[in-house]
Amino acid sequence: MSQLQKRILIGVVWLVPIVCVIWWASKQEAPRLPSDAGGIAALVGSLGLYAVATLMRAERWERILRRAGVRAKRADVYALTPIGYMGNNVLPARGGELLRTFLLGSRTEGSTKRTILGTILAERVLDAVALGIILVVLATGLLSELPAPSTTVMLIGAAVLVLLLIVAAVALLKYRERLLFVLEALKPMAQPTKQLLSSHGIALLVVSLAVWCVEASVYIAVGHAVGIELGLQDGLAVVAFTNAASLIPAAPGYIGTYDAAVIFAVNAVTNASRSAVLSYLILLRFVLFVPITVVGFVLLVVRYGGLSRVRAARQAARDEERTEHEAAAAARAETHVDTAASTA
Template structure:
């Protein structure tokens, strides 16, 4: 096993371990029987409404990534959608968000793009998502009584994502960076390709990417709200800010496949802040994973199987 494979293996083990710990912490607050009872009594109609908003969410995510990749290569909406859905499917079945690397590799091979440039565009996605999640945490904190864990989570995540955003923004600048010239050619080439993936940050198109991100997270919030309604949890928009902030932040960190464990704990923690039993939060997280993430996983795997087994000769066409 090569060094790269060992790193991937270890990262995967760490993600599974993190998910297992958070799942244990979530289930300590309730019982599986109670969660199963809530799931069996859930309102399927609200789950279908959630699926509709989640579908719209994915369409806007495809549009955003297409805009980010346009600085590298112009691709059709369908082409970008194929890569994103396949990548999301991989993310849901691989631990520690390794699906993001799979997405970069898949798009690079299929559309003859630099993998480093694609990784750069994905970095911009994740950091923008992180900043919006932090904004939700900050605003949601105004409507939650004193909570030390939520305060710490807000401060740490704000510092982290702001630091990363500033670093990416500086790296994307056109100004000369003499220190790069001192690097070995192979590393320098990868950094320059990575910077190409960040190039949208220095253009007028970045405003459009930010606007798309805001729409995406509005749809994400409505999706979560609908799933919570399905398990008889009714929250106002102020309270949903905290749910979106905590639950979404849990999906941005390396965890088990399908965010198992981290999602359960995040939902249980946030709904308990507003007087609901943790079991309803765990049920909402599980319904999200089965009904929403499961759907995109099936679609992504179906697309991947089709283009690799049914039409393997078209693997590298745009």
């Protein structure tokens, strides 16, 4: 597949859900934003709750970094958390995670960028496990709204799975040495996640569940602002389902997929009107994406020198990776020479 074909495919993946959501919104009544004191207070409260959830995530990342031996300043950890969200909102492929990695790596001595990226991977693992627990325990009714797959779809899925296993087995046998080298290079990334298999990891999982409860409170408060009453169970179900849907490849800011998931989830747990659901989606978008993007951009410029500093950090990372590859290649060549000499 050529580069042009890949870009066209990515564009289709991004555009289809966006077009579907725009088409749905165009068929609804005009949204009604809160104008009374109670609605405005609920909206302000949702912003405060989301700030608390963000601070909790920053503290959790700081604990993971410390456990992994990364000597990062707490001020950097707290500043880079909204910068990461800003990057995820405006860059494709969760580019905010790389922003955090490059910027923290440039300000931290004695730690590789792979280790820092591994701590972010550990965060994602904690979030995935916490969301999985919430989905299994609280959102069973929501998942039951999904259409059951047909026998044909299940057979096709099983066939694809078997094919992937065969391809993986062939690749493992054919490229065993290269795969071992890649796994060895990725070992620093896996170490922070491996450290979660402890009492420390259980404590962080409890913190992660608490973070998602606070974020569910954000969804509940926004619902109250537009007249949609969500209980804690409903809020947890909606937040778990919508964030699970954000794993689907989408445009920056999860445009399209996230919106469709919010519409589906709210309709599944409430009898709200379409106009109210559209209002809820617009306000939720504002609360979750606009302020943290603005704050992250301001911090990026004021504290880290803007995008020029990011480019310099990326170039330094490439140079470091190139040096590591050259050293590894030289070591492998030396090993082969020694083996050939001993055989002779």
